[in-house]
Amino acid sequence: MAPTLTAVSTAPAAARPAAGAVPPGTASTPADAGLDAYRSLPRVQQPSWPDGAALEAATAQLSALPPLVFAGEVDRLRDRLAEAAQGKAFLLQGGDCAETFADATADAIRRRVKTVLQMAVVLTYGASLPVVKMGRMAGQFAKPRSSDDETREGVTLPAYRGDAVNGFAFTPEARTPDPQRLVQAYHTAASTLNLIRAFTTGGFADLRQVHEWNRGFVGSTATSRYGELAGEIDRAMAFMAACGADFDALRATEMFASHEALLLDYERALTRIDSRTQLPYDVSAHFLWIGERTRQLDGAHVDLLARVRNPIGVKLGPTTTPEQALALADRLDPEGEPGRLTFVTRMGAGTIRDALPPLVEAVRAAGRTPLWICDPMHGNTFTSPSGYKTRRFDEVVDEVRGFFEVHRGLGTVPGGLHIELTGDDVTEVLGGVEDIDDAALATRYETLCDPRLNHQQSLELAFLAADMLRGR
Ligand SMILES: O=C[C@H](O)[C@H](O)COP(=O)(O)O
Numbered sequence: 133m134a135p136t137l138t139a140v141s142t143a144p145a146a147a148r149p150a151a152g153a154v155p156p157g158t159a160s161t162p163a164d165a166g167l168d169a170y171r172s173l174p175r176v177q178q179p180s181w182p183d184g185a186a187l188e189a190a191t192a193q194l195s196a197l198p199p200l201v202f203a204g205e206v207d208r209l210r211d212r213l214a215e216a217a218q219g220k221a222f223l224l225q226g227g228d229c230a231e232t233f234a235d236a237t238a239d240a241i242r243r244r245v246k247t248v249l250q251m252a253v254v255l256t257y258g259a260s261l262p263v264v265k266m267g268r269m270a271g272q273f274a275k276p277r278s279s280d281d282e283t284r285e286g287v288t289l290p291a292y293r294g295d296a297v298n299g300f301a302f303t304p305e306a307r308t309p310d311p312q313r314l315v316q317a318y319h320t321a322a323s324t325l326n327l328i329r330a331f332t333t334g335g336f337a338d339l340r341q342v343h344e345w346n347r348g349f350v351g352s353t354a355t356s357r358y359g360e361l362a363g364e365i366d367r368a369m370a371f372m373a374a375c376g377a378d379f380d381a382l383r384a385t386e387m388f389a390s391h392e393a394l395l396l397d398y399e400r401a402l403t404r405i406d407s408r409t410q411l412p413y414d415v416s417a418h419f420l421w422i423g424e425r426t427r428q429l430d431g432a433h434v435d436l437l438a439r440v441r442n443p444i445g446v447k448l449g450p451t452t453t454p455e456q457a458l459a460l461a462d463r464l465d466p467e468g469e470p471g472r473l474t475f476v477t478r479m480g481a482g483t484i485r486d487a488l489p490p491l492v493e494a495v496r497a498a499g500r501t502p503l504w505i506c507d508p509m510h511g512n513t514f515t516s517p518s519g520y521k522t523r524r525f526d527e528v529v530d531e532v533r534g535f536f537e538v539h540r541g542l543g544t545v546p547g548g549l550h551i552e553l554t555g556d557d558v559t560e561v562l563g564g565v566e567d568i569d570d571a572a573l574a575t576r577y578e579t580l581c582d583p584r585l586n587h588q589q590s591l592e593l594a595f596l597a598a599d600m601l602r603g604r
């Protein structure tokens with residue numbers, strides 16, 4: 133992510149009212165018009181902050197801090213996503229379900245970036261297309277929950293809602309929402325993003341290096357079934373070298389940042405007016421998505437996100453109706469702007485082949501061309517007999533297969549993957565070549581929310597998806 137010349141207004145809070153200081157529905161400048169309308173709309177999945185003044189103080193602090201991303205980068209991503217929607221690129225979006233402050237270390241970030249880079253090389257070969265790389269990183273600190281509370285041994289406390297809200301430890305102190313965590317989320321996102329930029333532009337992303345890592349992955353007998361594809365990539369690289377390809381020009385790459393736009397106070401405080409265009413951008417990340425639980429048409433999340441210029445995603449689960457999908461497109465992308473809208477489908481392996489076609493057909497019939505990507509994680513979650521929230525690797529793969537089948541059958545574009553993953557050797561998802569079973573889940577179950585593919589399972593998925601892409 134090379135910095136662009138585009139500046140976003142970073143006028144201090146005094147020059148523009150802090151988010152918390154604006155009365156509901158009041159615009160401070162024409163450019164800000166409507167950005168606070170969400171305040172008077174129904175909002176779900178927001179923390180019960182115990183101290184309103186402390187929340188106002190935190191959002192005022194956030195409003196005065198510099199943007200995390202630049203509007204020009206956001207525009208470039210929109211162009212890239214427009215290409216993916218047309219089948220001229222493929223999106224890989226991946227990272228933790230819930231990032232944590234404790235895990236924002238150099239080593240953990242490096243392993244996650246490395247995993248995404250390795251997957252991207254394999255997918256680039258499979259798709260014969262550029263892969264747009266995007267982390268669920270540098271801001272994925274807030275979680276919607278099924279229940280507001282959690283009960284353990286007769287004690288009930290607020291549910292963990294992500295490090296931006298409260299702590300995971302099961303004590304009243306940790307579980308009480310603390311608005312200063314929003315400020316810590318900003319600073320942790322800033323240092324994570326800084327390191328991602330350094331890794332992806334400073335030589336760590338060198339194609340030759342990433343390919344060597346992939347050769348290491350397929351080197352063991354357990355993963356040798358992926359050797360054929362790795363051998364093909366080897367030969368393609370040798371061919372490029374023989375043709376005089378400039379590998380030094382492939383030492384840097386782009387990686388974009390994304391997270392679920394869940395905490396409205398945080399996202400509003402980081403929404404700024406671009407000095408070039410006088411239009412609002414949410415500068416907390418390049419790409420924001422609206423979750424399955426917060427995509428109500430008349431709700432606060434859709435209203436706020438409809439007003440910013442960023443490319444926006446919406447999760448669509450198995451109960452989504454064609455009418456809802458079309459109404460979301462009308463609200464979030466009234467102009468049908470290329471790259472603006474991404475539908476992230478998360479149907480479940482057993483459901484996607486029935487539930488996805490009516491949505492895709494209705495959207496196509498309306499003349500709309502959003503980017504369609506597949507989240508094969510959230511429709512395939514269950515609790516194992518030993519009590520861990522888990523997923524089966526085979527079902528994750530099967531949902532991806534179903535996604536390609538549906539789009540190929542309809543002649544639409546299967547444009548990308550959205551994966552919960554980590555670069556570590558955790559044991560959270562069942563199966564894969566290591567054949568993690570229920571008993572093994574306890575070995576390294578580290579996620580604070582949903583189970584993630586580990587490093588090896590992530591690469592396996594990339595090799596399997598590359599084969600599916602080659603069939604295109
Ligand atoms: O990441 C997604 C949701 O936050 C998560 O699946 C909700 O999980 P819960 O049902 O454990 O609250």
Ligand SMILES: C=C(OP(=O)(O)O)C(=O)O
Pocket residue numbers: 229276392422423424425447478510582
């Ligand atoms: C909460 C999530 O997903 P969904 O909104 O699809 O349930 C998530 O991506 O972690």
Ligand SMILES: [Mn+2]
Pocket residue numbers: 229230510552581582
């Ligand atoms: Mn999740």
